[in-house]
Amino acid sequence: MSTDRIVGKSVPRLEGRDKVTGQARYVDDIVLPGMLYGATVRSRIPHGKITKITFGTGIDWKDFVIVTAKDIPGKNCIALIDDDEPCLADGAVNHSEEPILLLAHADRYRLPKAVERVSLEYDPFPAIFSIEESERQSEIIWGSDNIFKSYVIEKGDVDAAWEKADYIVEGEYRTGAQEQLYIENNGVIASFDPQQGLTVWGSMQCPYYVHKSLVKLCNLPAERVRVVQTETGGAFGGKEDYPSMIAGHAALLAIKSGKPVKIMYDRMEDMAATTKRHPSRTRHRTAVSKDGKILGGEIDFTIDGGAYETLSPVVLSRGAIHAGGAYYWPSIRIRAKALATNTPPQGAFRGFGAPQSLFALERHMDRIAQVVQISPSEVRRRNLLKRGETTTTGQTVNEAIDLGKLLDRAMQLSDYSARKEKFAKENERSSLKKGIGIASFLHGAGFTGSGERYLSSVVGVEGCVDGKARVLVSSTEFGQGTNTVLCQIAAEALNLRYEDVSIAKPDTQEVPNSGPTVASRTVMVVGKLVQSAALGIRQTLTASGMLEETYSPEEFRAACRAYVAKHGKFQSLARYEQPEDIVWDEQKYRGSAYAAFAWAVYIAEVTVDLTTYNVSVDDFVALQEVGKVLHPVLAKGQIIGGIAQGIGFALYEKVVWDKGRMQNGQMTNYIIPTSADLPPIRVHFEELGNVHGAYGAKGIGELPMDGPAPAIINAVEDALGIPFNSIPLLPEDIFDALTGRRERESLWPVMKGGR
Amino acid sequence: MNESPQNRAKCEIPFKVNGELLTVRTHPMERLLDVLREELGLTGTKEGCGEGECGSCSVLMDGVLVNSCLIPVLQAKSADIVTIEGLAAGERLHALQQAFLECGGAQCGICTPGMILAAFHLLSKKPRPTLEEVREGLSGNLCRCTGYMQIFEAVAEAGRRGAGG
Numbered sequence: 001m002s003t004d005r006i007v008g009k010s011v012p013r014l015e016g017r018d019k020v021t022g023q024a025r026y027v028d029d030i031v032l033p034g035m036l037y038g039a040t041v042r043s044r045i046p047h048g049k050i051t052k053i054t055f056g057t058g059i060d061w062k063d064f065v066i067v068t069a070k071d072i073p074g075k076n077c078i079a080l081i082d083d084d085e086p087c088l089a090d091g092a093v094n095h096s097e098e099p100i101l102l103l104a105h106a107d108r109y110r111l112p113k114a115v116e117r118v119s120l121e122y123d124p125f126p127a128i129f130s131i132e133e134s135e136r137q138s139e140i141i142w143g144s145d146n147i148f149k150s151y152v153i154e155k156g157d158v159d160a161a162w163e164k165a166d167y168i169v170e171g172e173y174r175t176g177a178q179e180q181l182y183i184e185n186n187g188v189i190a191s192f193d194p195q196q197g198l199t200v201w202g203s204m205q206c207p208y209y210v211h212k213s214l215v216k217l218c219n220l221p222a223e224r225v226r227v228v229q230t231e232t233g234g235a236f237g238g239k240e241d242y243p244s245m246i247a248g249h250a251a252l253l254a255i256k257s258g259k260p261v262k263i264m265y266d267r268m269e270d271m272a273a274t275t276k277r278h279p280s281r282t283r284h285r286t287a288v289s290k291d292g293k294i295l296g297g298e299i300d301f302t303i304d305g306g307a308y309e310t311l312s313p314v315v316l317s318r319g320a321i322h323a324g325g326a327y328y329w330p331s332i333r334i335r336a337k338a339l340a341t342n343t344p345p346q347g348a349f350r351g352f353g354a355p356q357s358l359f360a361l362e363r364h365m366d367r368i369a370q371v372v373q374i375s376p377s378e379v380r381r382r383n384l385l386k387r388g389e390t391t392t393t394g395q396t397v398n399e400a401i402d403l404g405k406l407l408d409r410a411m412q413l414s415d416y417s418a419r420k421e422k423f424a425k426e427n428e429r430s431s432l433k434k435g436i437g438i439a440s441f442l443h444g445a446g447f448t449g450s451g452e453r454y455l456s457s458v459v460g461v462e463g464c465v466d467g468k469a470r471v472l473v474s475s476t477e478f479g480q481g482t483n484t485v486l487c488q489i490a491a492e493a494l495n496l497r498y499e500d501v502s503i504a505k506p507d508t509q510e511v512p513n514s515g516p517t518v519a520s521r522t523v524m525v526v527g528k529l530v531q532s533a534a535l536g537i538r539q540t541l542t543a544s545g546m547l548e549e550t551y552s553p554e555e556f557r558a559a560c561r562a563y564v565a566k567h568g569k570f571q572s573l574a575r576y577e578q579p580e581d582i583v584w585d586e587q588k589y590r591g592s593a594y595a596a597f598a599w600a601v602y603i604a605e606v607t608v609d610l611t612t613y614n615v616s617v618d619d620f621v622a623l624q625e626v627g628k629v630l631h632p633v634l635a636k637g638q639i640i641g642g643i644a645q646g647i648g649f650a651l652y653e654k655v656v657w658d659k660g661r662m663q664n665g666q667m668t669n670y671i672i673p674t675s676a677d678l679p680p681i682r683v684h685f686e687e688l689g690n691v692h693g694a695y696g697a698k699g700i701g702e703l704p705m706d707g708p709a710p711a712i713i714n715a716v717e718d719a720l721g722i723p724f725n726s727i728p729l730l731p732e733d734i735f736d737a738l739t740g741r742r743e744r745e746s747l748w749p750v751m752k753g754g755r
Numbered sequence: 756m757n758e759s760p761q762n763r764a765k766c767e768i769p770f771k772v773n774g775e776l777l778t779v780r781t782h783p784m785e786r787l788l789d790v791l792r793e794e795l796g797l798t799g800t801k802e803g804c805g806e807g808e809c810g811s812c813s814v815l816m817d818g819v820l821v822n823s824c825l826i827p828v829l830q831a832k833s834a835d836i837v838t839i840e841g842l843a844a845g846e847r848l849h850a851l852q853q854a855f856l857e858c859g860g861a862q863c864g865i866c867t868p869g870m871i872l873a874a875f876h877l878l879s880k881k882p883r884p885t886l887e888e889v890r891e892g893l894s895g896n897l898c899r900c901t902g903y904m905q906i907f908e909a910v911a912e913a914g915r916r917g918a919g920g
Contacts, residue, residue: 010859012856012857013856013859013861015864016855016856016861016864017848017856018864019861019864019867020848020852020853020855020856020860020861020864020867020871021799021839021840021842021843021848021852022797022798022799022800022838022839022840022867022868023799024864025798026798026801026865028798028801028802029792029798031793180899181899182863182865182899183801183803183809183811183863183865183866183897183898183899184801184803184863184865185803231864232863233801233863233864233865233866234862234863234865234899234900235863236899266805267803267804267805267806478863479862479863479864479900480862481862633857633858633859633905634859636859636905637859637862637900637901637902637905640901640902640903640904640905641862641899641900641901641902642902643902644901644902644903645899645902666804666806666808667803667804667806667808667809667897668806668808672897672899673902674894674895674897675889675890675891675893675894675896675898675903675906675907676890676891676894678902678903678904680904681902681904
């Protein structure tokens with residue numbers, strides 16, 4: 001056997017050549033013969049009843065295909081958790097930009113004017129736009145109380161902790177909506193043939209989600225719906241659930257017209273209508289001993305889900321489970337709820353609730369440090385989880401992780417103590433105030449609790465006629481490196497060269513359902529299944545007598561060719577089975593929330609310029625333990641990319657709302673970091689390995705989104721001595737705080753003496 | 756798209772694309788981006804925002820880096836256009852393409868063609884750019900995946916390999 005391992009090596013990105021030469025085919029690059037273009041007429045009010053729809057003059061309406069809710073053959077819903085979101089509003093609208101009616105025409109230039117000429121009359125209802133308005137229940141817009149979902153996580157006796165506390169530290173923290181801003185907008189093409197059925201090609205993360213939704217919407221048998229992912233130009237969670245909506249729209253137009261229909265959003269429509277990160281409010285009340293040890297606490301975590309439930313219950317779940325972070329809580333009570341407002345539904349975005357609750361926690365840790373008068377690094381050191389201790393859900397940390405050492409190493413890499421001291425001294429004489437901030441945190445890999453068991457993912461590996469192996473998964477590539485890493489894993493398991501393995505295009509007619517491409521689960525969960533399925537191929541060949549136990553790649557390929565010649569193409573399937581030590585009680589929300597956690601300590605250095613009030617991040621150290629790194633270049637790319645989005649979350653990216661409608665839906669005025677804005681990002685890995693993942697890998701994609709915002713805002717506080725507890729933090733917010741336009745006192749969390 | 760570019764009569768626009776002399780018959784206000792993608796099938800040029808902010812539609816026009824979504828095709832009359840399809844010499848990748856591949860400069864790939872052309876333009880002016888010059892030179896091209904660092908490495912590496920001459 002060859003000793004050259006493939007995992008751990010930075011092999012070329014599988015589809016990289018197509019991407020650097022411009023040959024990769026994204027959905028907008030595809031044109032089908034006779035294809036029409038579709039457009040969406042949307043609600044212009046946040047809440048009300050539609051009383052009249054008029055098709056205005058000056059448009060030749062007979063040339064247009066028109067679809068309303070009445071044309072839906074099946075159930076008018078986007079199938080997800082509770083199927084509560086309509087595909088097209090039927091009578092009532094619950095948010096601005098809610099789709100009401102669809103148009104298609106062969107000439108796409110005729111569509112914008114036609115959309116404008118559809119006039120809508122409404123009977124408007126009062127609307128609510130914030131967490132507070134939703135909580136007050138002055139208007140009930142969902143269920144009986146505006147609450148999509150709530151959870152309570154309890155551990156130990158919190159009520160007894162207050163008695164023992166030397167300090168009780170309180171704080172309230174907020175995060176804003178954030179747009180995924182993948183550079184390729186949402187788009188699909190649908191084609192319908194009464195015999196063949198429905199086919200949809202598009203930019204998406206989860207082909208089987210789209211499939212499930214189309215089956216219900218179009219009332220078609222599952223085998224007559226086919227969903228194919230095209231090359232996808234970024235997703236970040238933003239293409240987890242929304243593609244089911246746009247695919248549904250294109251499908252309805254295609255069914256009605258009998259022609260293929262493409263819907264491609266422009267940037268403004270994509271930003272106005274599609275999902276974003278849930279805005280959040282987190283309240284902390286923590287019992288602390290005089291030496292800075294957490295004795296217990298209450299956390300109230302609330303997110304704004306928008307007008308329909310969609311993915312909010314699961315975003316809330318992850319946010320709640322991460323709310324206690326990487327620390328040991330002898331007792332805790334976490335109350336979490338997702339509320340309805342009349343804004344477009346919020347959805348998945350890298351981190352999925354965790355960046356929100358961890359921002360709050362990591363700011364709060366600095367607050368505790370101030371109250372107890374120890375350093376931010378010390379308060380963390382005294383509370384970080386140790387092996388054998390339990391998380392807030394009672395999951396025992398079994399990994400050989402030493403978070404204290406991780407913290408030490410990050411502090412060394414950033415020269416933390418010396419820098420902090422130097423800045424404190426120099427800031428006195430300068431209008432450029434410098435600061436340094438820490439965040440230490442964790443991120444759970446894979447679906448929460450029993451989620452992976454319910455998904456019951458299936459993965460295949462196929463022996464092909466040319467003697468190569470082919471990976472069959474519905475896991476999609478949208479930049480993270482799915483194709484490359486899954487092929488590496490299969491090649492490693494089969495003792496083949498990387499070049500001897502390919503991967504099927506995610507097409508529901510060709511590949512089994514390996515679950516959605518979300519939740520940092522692909523390498524850990526799907527990768528492990530690829531490894532198992534690959535071994536099945538090898539066993540088939542050795543059992544047939546065509547392959548020895550030890551072999552070269554050439555011998556494998558010869559055996560595989562011979563086997564296929566005799567028996568035809570052959571597959572090995574592997575289905576997920578939950579490890580026995582992963583036990584989760586869905587009712588009590590207790591047990592092993594995740595098969596594995598990734599761990600990290602991030603340290604940011606900033607300068608606040610008191611002339612412009614601008615914050616620049618000057619240096620960033622990112623140290624993490626993500627299990628075995630299977631592809632160093634891709635892994636580093638995931639970390640840096642996530643940190644860049646985290647910097648945007650903290651300092652740049654503000655969604656401006658007016659009555660539940662995004663006002664700055666353009667790249668001109670929704671600002672993301674450019675190449676000129678980012679600091680050097682220094683990425684370091686610890687590699688302890690992990691029994692649950694392929695070759696010891698854990699999840700990596702979401703982790704880097706969690707730490708940057710609190711590390712940066714902690715650094716801003718270090719620089720200015722003023723706590724900011726709400727992001728995004730823009731120069732005008734700093735100006736207001738420093739010039740007394742905002743009550744300074746209100747910025748400080750309440751602090752009380754305990755016993 | 757406010758006014759349909761198709762409201763005006765078609766005209767003939769001769770120009771050079773990736774070294775080839777061509778004439779397209781099209782509406783004069785059609786965006787260069789659409790002509791490249793739809794008339795000429797050069798779909799490597801991507802649309803990200805349609806307003807000149809993201810740089811995904813970057814091409815070279817007479818050696819100048821432009822956003823092709825902002826150029827009415829009439830303005831490209833007689834111009835020399837280079838798109839991503841014009842960079843590789845047959846099967847042989849341009850040094851920048853090779854370096855992007857090796858250094859992790861391309862993730863989802865949608866900004867990549869424009870980013871590579873921006874880098875190509877930069878290296879043609881400054882064959883061995885400093886990090887600051889790279890940051891500045893690429894700042895008109897947005898990437899949401901990479902956080903740019905591996906793109907910087909790719910440009911520096913291509914510069915070292917003599918991509919800019």
